[in-house]
Amino acid sequence: MKNNATKNILISISILFITIMLVIPLIAVIIYSLQDGIEAYKIAIFDKYTIKALQLTLLATVSAVVINTFFGIFAAWIITKFSFRGKHFLTTLIDIPFAISPVIAGLIYILVFGRTGWAYDFLQAYDIKIVFAVPGIILATIFVTFPFVSREIIPVLNAQGKDEEEAAALMGASGFKIFTKITLPHIKWALLYGIILCTARAMGEFGAVSVLSGHLRGKTNTLPLHIEMLYNEFQLSSAFAVSSILVIMAVIILILRTIVEYKGKKAGE
Amino acid sequence: MYVELKNINKLFGNFKASDNVNFEIEKGKLIGLLGPSGSGKTTILRMIAGLETPDSGDIFVDGIRINDTPPSKRGIGFVFQNYALFRYMSVFDNIAFGLQVQKQNKNYIKERVLELIKLIGLEGMEHRYPSQLSGGQRQRVAFARALAPSPHLLLLDEPFAAIDAKVRQELRSWLREMIEKVGVTSIFVTHDQEEAIEVADEIIITNRGKVEQKGTPIEIYKKPATPFVAQFIGQSTVYENNEDKIQLKGFEMIKSNEKAVIRPEFVQITKLGKLKHYMSAAEEGIVEKISFRGSYLEVNVKVKNIILTSNRSLEDEMIEVGEIVNVQIYRLYVFNENKTYLLENSAMADNNYIYI
Amino acid sequence: MKININKRQKTMIKKRVIPGFGISIGITITFLTLIVLIPISSIAIYVSGISLNEFIEIITDKQVVSGYKVSFFCALIAALINAIFGTILAWVLVRYEFIGKRVLDGLIELPFALPTAVAGITLTSLYSDKGWIGSIFAEAGIQIAYTKIGIIIAMIFIGIPFVVRSIQPVLEKMDTQYEEAATMLGANGHRIFFKVILPEIFPAMLTGFGLALARGIGEYGSVVFIAGNMPYKTQIAPLLIMTKLEQFKYADATAIALVMLVASFIILLLINMIQSYVNKITNN
Numbered sequence: 001m002k003n004n005a006t007k008n009i010l011i012s013i014s015i016l017f018i019t020i021m022l023v024i025p026l027i028a029v030i031i032y033s034l035q036d037g038i039e040a041y042k043i044a045i046f047d048k049y050t051i052k053a054l055q056l057t058l059l060a061t062v063s064a065v066v067i068n069t070f071f072g073i074f075a076a077w078i079i080t081k082f083s084f085r086g087k088h089f090l091t092t093l094i095d096i097p098f099a100i101s102p103v104i105a106g107l108i109y110i111l112v113f114g115r116t117g118w119a120y121d122f123l124q125a126y127d128i129k130i131v132f133a134v135p136g137i138i139l140a141t142i143f144v145t146f147p148f149v150s151r152e153i154i155p156v157l158n159a160q161g162k163d164e165e166e167a168a169a170l171m172g173a174s175g176f177k178i179f180t181k182i183t184l185p186h187i188k189w190a191l192l193y194g195i196i197l198c199t200a201r202a203m204g205e206f207g208a209v210s211v212l213s214g215h216l217r218g219k220t221n222t223l224p225l226h227i228e229m230l231y232n233e234f235q236l237s238s239a240f241a242v243s244s245i246l247v248i249m250a251v252i253i254l255i256l257r258t259i260v261e262y263k264g265k266k267a268g269e
Numbered sequence: 270m271y272v273e274l275k276n277i278n279k280l281f282g283n284f285k286a287s288d289n290v291n292f293e294i295e296k297g298k299l300i301g302l303l304g305p306s307g308s309g310k311t312t313i314l315r316m317i318a319g320l321e322t323p324d325s326g327d328i329f330v331d332g333i334r335i336n337d338t339p340p341s342k343r344g345i346g347f348v349f350q351n352y353a354l355f356r357y358m359s360v361f362d363n364i365a366f367g368l369q370v371q372k373q374n375k376n377y378i379k380e381r382v383l384e385l386i387k388l389i390g391l392e393g394m395e396h397r398y399p400s401q402l403s404g405g406q407r408q409r410v411a412f413a414r415a416l417a418p419s420p421h422l423l424l425l426d427e428p429f430a431a432i433d434a435k436v437r438q439e440l441r442s443w444l445r446e447m448i449e450k451v452g453v454t455s456i457f458v459t460h461d462q463e464e465a466i467e468v469a470d471e472i473i474i475t476n477r478g479k480v481e482q483k484g485t486p487i488e489i490y491k492k493p494a495t496p497f498v499a500q501f502i503g504q505s506t507v508y509e510n511n512e513d514k515i516q517l518k519g520f521e522m523i524k525s526n527e528k529a530v531i532r533p534e535f536v537q538i539t540k541l542g543k544l545k546h547y548m549s550a551a552e553e554g555i556v557e558k559i560s561f562r563g564s565y566l567e568v569n570v571k572v573k574n575i576i577l578t579s580n581r582s583l584e585d586e587m588i589e590v591g592e593i594v595n596v597q598i599y600r601l602y603v604f605n606e607n608k609t610y611l612l613e614n615s616a617m618a619d620n621n622y623i624y625i
Numbered sequence: 626m627k628i629n630i631n632k633r634q635k636t637m638i639k640k641r642v643i644p645g646f647g648i649s650i651g652i653t654i655t656f657l658t659l660i661v662l663i664p665i666s667s668i669a670i671y672v673s674g675i676s677l678n679e680f681i682e683i684i685t686d687k688q689v690v691s692g693y694k695v696s697f698f699c700a701l702i703a704a705l706i707n708a709i710f711g712t713i714l715a716w717v718l719v720r721y722e723f724i725g726k727r728v729l730d731g732l733i734e735l736p737f738a739l740p741t742a743v744a745g746i747t748l749t750s751l752y753s754d755k756g757w758i759g760s761i762f763a764e765a766g767i768q769i770a771y772t773k774i775g776i777i778i779a780m781i782f783i784g785i786p787f788v789v790r791s792i793q794p795v796l797e798k799m800d801t802q803y804e805e806a807a808t809m810l811g812a813n814g815h816r817i818f819f820k821v822i823l824p825e826i827f828p829a830m831l832t833g834f835g836l837a838l839a840r841g842i843g844e845y846g847s848v849v850f851i852a853g854n855m856p857y858k859t860q861i862a863p864l865l866i867m868t869k870l871e872q873f874k875y876a877d878a879t880a881i882a883l884v885m886l887v888a889s890f891i892i893l894l895l896i897n898m899i900q901s902y903v904n905k906i907t908n909n
Contacts, residue, residue: 101843204740206846367810
């Protein structure tokens with residue numbers, strides 16, 4: 001009997017906490033975005049700067065996902081299938097972006113490619129702009145999501161071991177064949193999970209992108225930066241309307257994440 | 270009776286873990302709950318402890334119905350299969366845990382714990398952590414921890430399952446000695462009949478949620494009450510009689526709906542022509558396989574399409590695979606769905622069969 | 626000597642069993658160098674160009690020190706609150722069955738999925754004097770947005786998944802035998818939790834706490850709006866870096882960043898040390 005009381009209290013605390021901290025903000029975005037009516041909402045959403053920002057966000061997100069998936073697979077392969085010196089160190093290095101403040105992530109690219117950066121003269125000579133331009137935004141997005149895919153695959157590959165790959169290799173299979181026929185089936189859900197997390201973080205990245213963007217409306221504004229700009233101009237309902245796009249994307253990602261996690265667990269059993 | 274289970278039933282989903290279980294245990298006895306895995310023996314133990322609740326039926330300890338007493342108040346000691354020693358506590362703290370719960374005075378706790386550590390022979394190891402102990406030592410600590418609050422009933426779930434074969438032997442006799450010394454009524458669960466026979470005063474055999482038989486090891490061995498027990502105990506070969514009459518000499522009276530259990534100790538193999546008595550009861554068989562079992566040989570011999578197993582001393586004259594030998598069967602257990610009885614070879618004894 | 630050679634040969638043979646070592650290590654190291662190592666090392670290069678006196682002057686500037694203090698203090702409080710609620714949440718999600726559990730479990734991840742800027746402006750609007758929640762507190766004379774309380778709330782928001790997701794798998798794997806053993810020894814729920822379960826999940830709690838703390842210190846998007854950025858009061862360290870960058874004071878920004886990096890590194894190191902100590906007890 002006493003156990004039940006504890007159970008109910010703990011469940012109530014949990015639900016209350018989640019409601020106040022997470023659910024109310026989620027609902028608030030939708031309500032705030034509609035407070036000036038549907039028409040105003042539509043105008044904010046179909047504003048040409050919003051569309052431009054959405055396009056840039058998608059470009060940065062897709063770039064980050066492609067590059068980090070490519071890197072993540074190779075990094076996970078090397079870390080889990082081979083033993084070599086400095087492996088532990090390599091793992092730590094890959095995780096660095098995870099532990100770094102986004103603002104610092106932006107700063108380091110300024111230091112390399114900015115006016116005082118050591119790559120600046122070289123870039124000038126070939127007329128390449130990175131800082132305060134689209135490439136900077138893409139780079140910053142790749143940086144902050146760098147370890148996301150590899151972090152999800154490595155534990156699964158570690159648990160699987162390397163017997164199957166070794167067996168296939170001894171039978172003469174090529175690396176590509178081993179990967180697609182043996183490794184990929186094991187990691188597909190983890191890989192998908194990593195890609196989903198990477199997408200979520202990439203589309204929402206604010207701090208690092210903010211440092212490198214220069215806030216040129218219609219040129220270097222991503223959706224989160226566009227939201228900030230609208231907010232600072234006191235166009236609150238427009239800011240929330242644009243936010244609602246990201247919220248919907250976030251909710252879709254959460255649902256996908258839950259499905260993929262469930263499938264992955266089932267496959268792992 | 271000290272512990273009584275009356276009409277206990279327990280379902281897990283569709284699985285009947287306990288099917289009208291009834292038994293009684295005398296005070297001070299060491300009882301072995303023996304059965305194959307999935308037979309419901311651990312469930313019985315956990316229900317006595319209060320870790321599971323029976324769907325119906327009553328559990329009495331010392332005359333008091335304890336069904337509604339929370340497990341923490343039952344005063345029962347429990348040794349878990351994997352010991353469940355608290356990993357973050359030293360040996361001392363593990364054993365002291367139950368005494369601290371009782372809010373005993375510190376000096377008493379220290380005295381009692383050190384006394385128990387001495388009893389289990391781990392003096393000087395009180396500050397070690399479980400990870401620094403061997404399997405056998407952990408088992409001893411788990412035992413001491415369960416005994417510390419002076420329980421009036423001790424339950425042990427597969428106490429030797431997680432220990433290497435060599436240490437297991439030693440721990441069995443140790444545990445038996447300890448329980449005798451402490452004098453606490455104890456029930457242990459095991460799937461190993463050798464273990465149950467060696468350690469327990471009395472054995473309760475379970476199968477498919479039911480109690481099949483309760484008795485001393487010798488009773489169970491000599492007089493299996495049910496077909497299941499007859500097959501389960503000992504290294505038994507089951508002979509199914511498909512013909513009208515059983516084909517073995519001296520057992521012609523077995524009916525066609527009956528089966529027979531033949532144990533290795535019922536079978537005697539003799540080199541061809543060396544047999545001295547009861548020649549009329551001897552069959553001829555071909556040696557199929559000889560396996561070395563350490564201190565004896567296990568011989569599989571084929572007699573009229575039945576493969577019989579017999580144990581043969583290393584001192585006996587050697588036989589070889591393919592050799593034709595004389596085989597005598599002294600007795601066997603006959604059973605059908607309802608009853609089991611021991612049947613002596615009629616060609617070797619004057620008296621017919623005896624009902625149990 | 627002989628054994629050594631054999632060992633080396635063995636690992637070399639092992640390497641060659643599965644193909645793809647060369648190309649994989651090549652791609653991994655190239656990407657790592659270009660995207661992470663070179664940019665990160667530029668901080669060290671840049672700082673080495675500043676004289677020591679200048680460096681000390683920058684990082685001991687009153688405004689900068691107060692920025693560190695605000696970031697660290699608020700992140701610490703938020704991480705502590707998250708450690709408590711995160712443990713409760715993980716416990717409820719693992720041990721109890723109730724309607725809506727799946728949804729609750731999915732929602733935990735919201736702060737990961739929701740862009741920080743969106744979280745920032747939403748929390749600010751909710752907790753400002755006119756917001757749904759802020760107005761309730763405003764009547765009691767408590768201001769939340771644009772104070773440290775607001776910063777802490779934003780940091781709780783972004784930190785909660787770290788704690789829950791660290792503890793959850795440990796609780797799932799934990800053998801219930803420990804609790805049963807304690808029950809059989811007469812312990813009540815309270816004692817079982819603090820003496821038996823808490824030590825088991827403590828390392829995971831610590832990991833979650835450390836991750837939430839590090840994230841809180843470095844967080845920008847969700848905090849910057851609600852902070853209000855009043856110098857000496859609610860100005861957080863990442864914002865200081867941002868401000869210095871906007872003024873093109875790269876040396877200042879880099880020096881502040883270096884201190885933050887070192888601080889995060891020390892936090893993670895301390896947590897690792899405590900954990901390896903705990904592991905030593907359990908795994909010998």
